[in-house]
Amino acid sequence: MKNLSVKLKLSIWLTLLMVVLAGLLLTFLLFISNSVLRQTAMSQLTDSVRSSLGQISMDNGKLIIDDQFSFYRNGVSMLIYNQHKALLAGQLPVTFTTEESFQNGVIRIVDTGRDQYLVLDLWMPFSWEDGVWIRGLVEAPQHQQAVRNMLLAALVSLPVFILLAALGGYWIVKRAFRPLERITRTAAAINEASDLSGRIALPPGRNEFSQLAQTFDQMFERLESSFESEKQFIADASHELRTPVSVIKGACEYAEKYDESPEDHQETIAMIHRQAEVMSNLIVQLLRMTRLEQGVEPIKMEPLDLGNLARQACAEYDGQRFSIRTEEAVTVQGDSALLTRLILNLVENAYKYGKENGHVWVSVSKTEKEALLIVQDDGIGIPADQQEKIWTRFYQVDASRHNSGAGLGLSMVRQIAQLHGGTVTLESIPGLGSSFTLHLPVS
Numbered sequence: 001m002k003n004l005s006v007k008l009k010l011s012i013w014l015t016l017l018m019v020v021l022a023g024l025l026l027t028f029l030l031f032i033s034n035s036v037l038r039q040t041a042m043s044q045l046t047d048s049v050r051s052s053l054g055q056i057s058m059d060n061g062k063l064i065i066d067d068q069f070s071f072y073r074n075g076v077s078m079l080i081y082n083q084h085k086a087l088l089a090g091q092l093p094v095t096f097t098t099e100e101s102f103q104n105g106v107i108r109i110v111d112t113g114r115d116q117y118l119v120l121d122l123w124m125p126f127s128w129e130d131g132v133w134i135r136g137l138v139e140a141p142q143h144q145q146a147v148r149n150m151l152l153a154a155l156v157s158l159p160v161f162i163l164l165a166a167l168g169g170y171w172i173v174k175r176a177f178r179p180l181e182r183i184t185r186t187a188a189a190i191n192e193a194s195d196l197s198g199r200i201a202l203p204p205g206r207n208e209f210s211q212l213a214q215t216f217d218q219m220f221e222r223l224e225s226s227f228e229s230e231k232q233f234i235a236d237a238s239h240e241l242r243t244p245v246s247v248i249k250g251a252c253e254y255a256e257k258y259d260e261s262p263e264d265h266q267e268t269i270a271m272i273h274r275q276a277e278v279m280s281n282l283i284v285q286l287l288r289m290t291r292l293e294q295g296v297e298p299i300k301m302e303p304l305d306l307g308n309l310a311r312q313a314c315a316e317y318d319g320q321r322f323s324i325r326t327e328e329a330v331t332v333q334g335d336s337a338l339l340t341r342l343i344l345n346l347v348e349n350a351y352k353y354g355k356e357n358g359h360v361w362v363s364v365s366k367t368e369k370e371a372l373l374i375v376q377d378d379g380i381g382i383p384a385d386q387q388e389k390i391w392t393r394f395y396q397v398d399a400s401r402h403n404s405g406a407g408l409g410l411s412m413v414r415q416i417a418q419l420h421g422g423t424v425t426l427e428s429i430p431g432l433g434s435s436f437t438l439h440l441p442v443s
């Protein structure tokens with residue numbers, strides 16, 4: 001039983017239930033029909049005997065039987081006896097062979113050995129000492145016969161009926177379990193091929209299987225994206241760390257061979273330190289982005305005043321090369337740490353790629369639907385054909401012109417904006433400057 005499939009177990013259980021139910025129903029029916037039959041026979045007997053009373057009379061010691069009197073009515077045999085219990089009229093049924101004593105007005109069951117009869121006697125007095133007994137006899141409904149007939153009908157029809165029910169039940173259960181088979185197949189295929197792109201994709205529905213499939217699909221989706229970002233992290237990290245690592249290796253080999261004075265050693269150590277710094281920055285940024293992508297970095301959304309946040313983030317920038325203008329009450333839903341990171345990335349870039357002694361402008365304002373944060377510089381600008389590419393990881397317009405950056409800042413800016421349901425746009429003219437605008441929904 002343990003090894004049977006759920007489908008089979010369910011079908012067997014339902015079939016057994018049907019058999020028991022059918023048995024119970026049959027017994028109940030037999031019981032009911034038996035008592036109904038007996039009741040009917042009794043009331044027929046009573047009616048017949050009573051109605052015959054008015055059709056018999058006595059005239060001058062002579063028994064007069066009305067023309068309407070019938071000795072056999074509705075299956076009831078009518079007999080007339082005198083007061084000495086001698087049969088005056090009527091004919092006993094052939095199988096009624098017993099001598100049955102007379103009892104006035106009581107229906108009895110008389111067993112003749114071969115058949116059972118219901119008997120009712122009524123005493124009809126004509127005078128003080130004269131009168132007749134009217135006896136009605138009817139065959140008691142044959143219980144055994146009814147049982148036999150019913151059992152026969154049940155024996156013929158029930159197996160067919162139960163077989164049909166079992167087959168139908170199995171077919172329905174099998175159909176109902178089909179989605180489960182699909183879920184199992186998809187999960188097994190994903191497991192065997194280690195390909196997380198498979199989806200169960202059941203048509204949307206409200207039953208338990210559709211919901212289970214949807215949950216599984218969401219889980220596969222999450223697993224796939226987390227697996228992809230981990231793969232991406234490993235590829236990015238190993239690719240980007242290769243350069244500083246080989247610089248450090250080269251510097252160490254060179255120092256071992258040629259560095260003689262403490263000044264030489266000092267210079268090499270400073271270079272190694274710089275490269276280690278680059279590596280550490282890179283790893284921190286990459287980890288942060290991967291965590292954001294995977295959704296493991298906790299994000300605390302709360303109502304924030306974007307103007308205040310921008311002022312706090314830029315508190316360290318000096319007043320001569322920097323101006324900030326904020327409208328009041330520009331409220332957004334956001335994570336203050338993430339939005340501060342976004343603002344700083346834009347402002348740091350504005351300085352990094354700005355003119356010598358150039359200027360950086362930050363402004364916060366709002367329209368009907370959007371909160372806007374603009375970071376503008378009068379720096380080198382970005383050529384039109386590069387403006388789409390700068391958002392991709394590690395992309396740098398001119399690798400030689402940057403300092404410690406790794407090309408991750410803007411891709412993080414876009415990621416944070418998207419996490420807040422917003423976007424970042426860019427307007428830039430090479431030689432004149434760039435203006436980055438963050439659009440967030442107002443809360």
Ligand code: ADP
Binds near residue numbers: 382
């Ligand atoms: P990083 O600054 O570390 O190189 P980012 O992702 O922040 O990486 O920027 C990508 C590239 O976009 C930079 O290398 C730079 O060439 C260009 N860029 C970003 N901000 C500006 C800006 N304000 N002005 C001009 N170029 C910019």
